[in-house]
Structures are given as C-alpha cells and as structure tokens.
Amino acid sequence: MKIVLIAPCDQTNEWKNTRSVFVFPPLALACLAAVTPSHHTLICLDETLEEIDLPNDVDLIGITIHTPASPHGFELADRFRAAGHAVVLGGIHVTLCPDECLEHADAIVIGEGERAWPQLLEDFENGQMKQTYSTEPIDLAKVAIPDHSIFTRYRYRLSQTVMATRGCPFQCSFCATATLFGKRYRTRPVQDVIREIAAFPRRFFIFLDDNLFFDRKYARELMQALIPLKKYWVTQAAFTVSEDEQLLRLARKAGCMAFLLGFETVSQANFHEMGKPVKSIEDYKQAIGRIHDAGILIQGSFIFGFDGDTPSIFQETLDFVQTINLDTANFCILTPIPGTPIFEKLDRENRILTKDWSKYTRQHVVFQPKNYSLKDLRTGRLSLYKKFYSLRSMLKRMPLRFPHIFWFWIYNLSFRRGIRRAESIEYQTQLTSG
Secondary structure: OEEEEEEOOOOOOOOOOOOOOOOOOOHHHHHHHHOOOOOOEEEEEEOOOOOOOOOOOOOEEEEEOOHHHHHHHHHHHHHHHHOOOEEEEEOHHHHHOHHHHHOOOOEEEEOOHHHHHHHHHHHHHOOOOOOEEEOOOOOHHHOOOOOHHHHOOOOOOOOOEEOOEEOOOOOOOOOOHHHHHOOOOEEOOHHHHHHHHHOOOOOEEEEOOOOOOOOHHHHHHHHHHHHHHOOEEEEEEOHHHHHOHHHHHHHHHOOEEEEEEEEEOOOHHHHHHHOOOOOOHHHHHHHHHHHHHOOOEEEEEEEEOOOOOOOOHHHHHHHHHHHOOOOEEEEEEOOOOOOOHHHHHHHHOOOEOOOOHHHOOOOOOOEOOOOOOHHHHHHHHHHHHHHHOOHHHHHHHOOOOOOHHHHHHHHHHHHHHHHHHHHHHHHHHHHHHO
16 A cells, blocks of 8 residues: 655745754654554655645655645545545644644644554555544553654755653643653663664754653663763753753753753743743843753743733843853744643633634734734744844854854844845735735
C-alpha cells in the first residue's frame, strides 16, 4: 500500500520556502513513519519546503495539522477526497476540534498517534477503517525512535530535533500542551533518547520539549549521558530550572547553548490571568542572572493582549528586555487557541472576532482587547520588534564569547528577516483584500 504523509503550510506563512532556523522537520511525521509497517511504501511531504505533488497511485493520505494550518489542511483533504483518495487527519487541531475535522476526513486520530496509526492501517487494509481513533497518553518507554531518514532530501538549516518528555503539569491559560499530551509529565528512557541523538550526523540539535527540566532527577541523568556526545543544543524550559544552579552548570557542560523561556508578560496584573507559577518581575530578573551566569543564552517569549495590558506595555517590555540584556526574543499577540481556558473565557464574553483559524498565528488580532484598539496591538508589537532587533540593540546585547556569539547572530538576523517577510506578506494581503 502506498501512503503519503503531509505537513501542510499555506502561502502566507512567513517561513515558507526559506531555510530559516525556525523551520524544523515535522517530528510528528517521523514518529508515524517509525511505526508504519515495512511492507508499506511511505512518502512524507513537508509543504513548508515544497509544493504538494501527489502521486496518482496513492492508497491513503495522512495530514497532520495545527490550528493556523487547518483551513489549508482542510482544502487539501477535500481536494484529495474529491479525487477518490482516502484521507486521515491527525495533529493538535484534531484533538482540539474533532467534530470539525471529521467533516473533512474519512478518519481522524485524536491524541498521540503512534499507537493508533498501525491499527488504523491494518483496519484500512481490511476495509474496516473506523471514523475515529482516540488514544490515551502512551508509555514513552514503548515509543519507537522517530524515523528521521524521511527528511534527508530536504535542506533544513536545523534538521535535527528530538523530544524526550511529554505532558505538562502547569495550566497556562493560553497553552494547549496539556490538552494534547496530558497533564502528567512523562519521560522517555534516557538510553533511547541518547541513541537517537547519537545517530544525528551533525553536532547541533534541538529539544522540542515544552519543559525538559521539570523532573530534575531525570534531567540530571539525561545531562550526564549527553556529555560524552559533545554536541550542542537548545531547548524550552520553565523558570524553575534556575533554582538549581548545579543542574544549570550540568546542562551547560552537556552542550546546552540556550533556553527558550516563556516570560509572557512584564505586567504584574497579568500573572494571575496567565496561570504561570511566577510571582513577580523580580523572580524573572533573578532567574535570568543565574542562567546567564551558567553560560546559557536566553530567548524570551512575550505575549501581548492580556486584560491587564495597557498601551504602555510595549515600552515597559522594551525597557525590561534592554535592562536585562536579553539575547533574543519573540513578541506574540495573544492567540486564544480553541480548547484553552483563554479561548473559553473570551468566547463566553463574546470577544472572539473570528474563528477563521488561519488568522490564529500569533501575529493577527482575533479577539477584542480590553484596554486598547486592534490597531494599537498590531502596531505596538511590530514597533517593539523593530526596536529590539535594530543594529544598535543587537550590538549592545551581543555576547563576547564563542560559540555564543555565533548563535546570537544567527538567531537575531533570522528574526530581522522574519519581520521583513511578515510585513511584506501582510501588505500583500491587504492589497489583495482591497
């Protein structure tokens, strides 16, 4: 049987057809490829880097979609089904909005797909495929190592990704991680993770975990095992990692170059609304100091649009990131992903302006802010980006040691390029829409 797996990407994505450091291989497809029985022929397509050219003799098409890509994913699914192909949809948006997705598919997979996928293929071969396959969070000791070989024909700038843990015990109001992976924190056997990383041909890779260091005992074991590999990597982490300075030093020795940390806001009024375990701005400053002292760079992530925000939030954020010399940062518009507490709150208050999921990119305003206009939110964010990534700002923040300086310039210049592309796409969209 010939199977095609697709990761869709529409033309408005600012990273489409680029070799950006923010374009990674879709790990979900590698996970499914690893559990696809060998007697099937499997083709994996990443639309971020190529247009979809579907072979005529395909038996089954699987499409993995996240919320902003879902309208385009539905278009592809409808077109393929009209041509007589069977289509299966999976991914986070299916888990969040299963009924909507089922309208565009012969079958859907809710939750983690590694367990359901082999059973679905067997059912399809026997003419008994069900409409819905749903699985509980699986034991990561029984998960196959992803098949990264399916991406060897693509020229990703950063091609090596791995996930060691799943699940998140935190209940951030804007985040769908717990919905997809569950609230229970689960870990893969360290030896499996190391075997996967050791097989990477390059020295740099990315952990895609939402919080690699939540289980500190596990994290220490993993860091110790990473040291002999002599590789470099970056990961997401929670601020609680800064409480363990010994673990920070161990992570740096194991090759950690940078953490992505979710600051989300510098407004004390927003902390309760976010649901994050942060008490004050002073907590942020102390954590940043300890992480920098350990020799680890920080990319901060900020969100604008919380009810505690006022138009002054942009200048307050700029003052904060310049004072602490943050290495890189991304600035996002609050995006109420369906299934999250923030979406339910705004929907109850009739403040959701559109349910066109293609706008849910963290760059568009899809709800009515409380204390400022839609235009102020859009222009304030863009102005902050330009000021933070000005040449003067970058030179002021530049680290003075190698290899930190190398990765600093790669990420900062990539953000500058992304800002220009996003502006161009938004301008062209406005012209097209009249």
